[in-house]
Amino acid sequence: MITPRLRKTASAVALPPGFRSTFFEGLTAPEIEAVLAAARQERISPHQLLQQEGDPATRLWLLLAGRAAAYRLAHGGGKLFLRWGLPGDAFGLATIVREPARYLVTVEAVQEGSLLAWDLPSCRALVLRCPSLSKAVNSVVADYLDGLIDALGARSFLTAEQRLARMLVVSARQLGRTEREGIELDLTNEQLAVTANVTAFTASRKLSKWQDLGILKKHRGKIVLRFLSPFERIAEDTWR
Amino acid sequence: MITPRLRKTASAVALPPGFRSTFFEGLTAPEIEAVLAAARQERISPHQLLQQEGDPATRLWLLLAGRAAAYRLAHGGGKLFLRWGLPGDAFGLATIVREPARYLVTVEAVQEGSLLAWDLPSCRALVLRCPSLSKAVNSVVADYLDGLIDALGARSFLTAEQRLARMLVVSARQLGRTEREGIELDLTNEQLAVTANVTAFTASRKLSKWQDLGILKKHRGKIVLRFLSPFERIAEDTWR
DNA sequence: CGACTGATTGACTGCCCTCAAATAGGGTGG
DNA sequence: CCACCCTATTTGAGGGCAGTCAATCAGTCG
Numbered sequence A, B: 001m002i003t004p005r006l007r008k009t010a011s012a013v014a015l016p017p018g019f020r021s022t023f024f025e026g027l028t029a030p031e032i033e034a035v036l037a038a039a040r041q042e043r044i045s046p047h048q049l050l051q052q053e054g055d056p057a058t059r060l061w062l063l064l065a066g067r068a069a070a071y072r073l074a075h076g077g078g079k080l081f082l083r084w085g086l087p088g089d090a091f092g093l094a095t096i097v098r099e100p101a102r103y104l105v106t107v108e109a110v111q112e113g114s115l116l117a118w119d120l121p122s123c124r125a126l127v128l129r130c131p132s133l134s135k136a137v138n139s140v141v142a143d144y145l146d147g148l149i150d151a152l153g154a155r156s157f158l159t160a161e162q163r164l165a166r167m168l169v170v171s172a173r174q175l176g177r178t179e180r181e182g183i184e185l186d187l188t189n190e191q192l193a194v195t196a197n198v199t200a201f202t203a204s205r206k207l208s209k210w211q212d213l214g215i216l217k218k219h220r221g222k223i224v225l226r227f228l229s230p231f232e233r234i235a236e237d238t239w240r
Numbered sequence C: 001c002g003a004c005t006g007a008t009t010g011a012c013t014g015c016c017c018t019c020a021a022a023t024a025g026g027g028t029g030g
Numbered sequence D: 001c002c003a004c005c006c007t008a009t010t011t012g013a014g015g016g017c018a019g020t021c022a023a024t025c026a027g028t029c030g
Helices: A029-037 A122-129 A131-157 A160-175 A189-196 A200-214 A229-236 B030-035 B120-129 B129-156 B162-176 B189-196 B198-213 B229-236
Strands: A040-044 A047-049 A059-065 A069-072 A080-087 A106-109 A112-119 A184-185 A216-219 A222-225 B040-044 B050-052 B059-065 B068-073 B079-085 B106-109 B113-119 B184-185 B217-221 B222-225
Touching: A029 A122, A040 A131, A059 A122, A059 A222, A080 A131, A080 A160, A080 A189, A080 A229, A080 B129, A131 A160, A131 B079, A131 B129, A160 A184, A160 A200, A160 A229, A189 A200, A189 B198, A200 A216, B030 B120, B059 B120, B079 B129, B079 B162, B079 B189, B079 B229, B120 B129, B129 B162, B129 B229, B162 B184, B162 B189, B162 B222, B162 B229, B189 B198, B198 B217
Parallel strands: none
Antiparallel strands: A040 A112, A047 A106, A059 A112, A069 A080, A069 A106, A184 A222, A216 A222, B040 B113, B050 B106, B059 B113, B068 B079, B068 B106, B184 B222, B217 B222
């Protein structure tokens, strides 16, 4: 992990304070400057599609702030949730990894935020200039792969309840805020249900049950986990 | 696709006649010679573990002949089937893609065959010598990713019957032999069931049903599909 | 002709989805 | 401050897909 320290004038982009990304891992300071100098910054808004599966992959980008969701569309309009995108996460890797370059998944912004994007020529140039960028890309892809296999195992071997608990843990680690009462998650039942591949009804029932057990508290559009361990126990009893 | 043509004396390895691999795509003839020269050839037998998930990834290898299965183990001894390995398929990519290098999945030989393996130093040297090797690796990984997402969608949106039909189609394309009666698959009910994530009982019932409909014929350890289209219709009615 | 492994069939069970209807939270405008 | 609306959420009843278990049958090999 590297937190680049730059003179404000060194590039046109404004990194959020404290921004970190595994994507810059292994890059030297001047390299990072070069990378940032080649980037274009954009603001993003909820429901905005940041890339669409099947489209020609023309740019690689890094989420700076906000939240995104990666999914694949089913023919009936259903969404196969794949993963959250958080500040520091890279997308559009198909741009430099795939031939012909087409996006594998659809990514949609969930919150206000911003991203840093590189077009195809910039990507090629930067990869040549910074060999460790390839390493970073490989790492990200490998993580993606690992996460997918894990998700596949979850779908195959876990019950709806276990999948829900698992997604609560995963989501808590990724987008949870630690507050007085516990870990707060900005998720509607509907959103959680999609990520766990469960109906909103089932999600509601299980969440109610857990609330009765006193291990979480529900509000409209928000879930507060008092502790993480009970959910880890429920989820990890199986598979791995 | 490239079929390398070599003097027999140029390397210690013996490629099966007509061997092709996307892995050699983009390599020049001398590069291929260099790659082959650095390889070690091995015979493999059924049930032999070719790599185990979690182990340090020390070598990259290419299946020359035979059949392998890639899967991940569930804690209860269950297997999460991921994909078939066929002649020309590359494995152990974690060796050069991941840091620290650990295998992501377990691969087991299913039939007699042979493979070509490169140890870590050879890998590094060859990647430096042949930049297009990285391209090939990326392509393979991207395909793996795509297949995994597809499998995840299948688990999430398809019924057991649809998943079975889908796996029949996929397996037919990969390991089917076209014979007089139709496409022959060397698969037991058990094996098919695992790949479709269904119990062997369900597999048996659906196969019987399809046999009654006259669109396939069953033998012990073998399935003969008269036509592929009925199964494509069953499987593709949903998801994508 | 046994012995072993693969395949079948039926009965039963249960998880989770579907659908309908009611309830509650949170904001808005009068 | 209250009436109102829109959306998120709850709750119940019913049903179906597919898994579990037990017992039987069939194919292959020594």
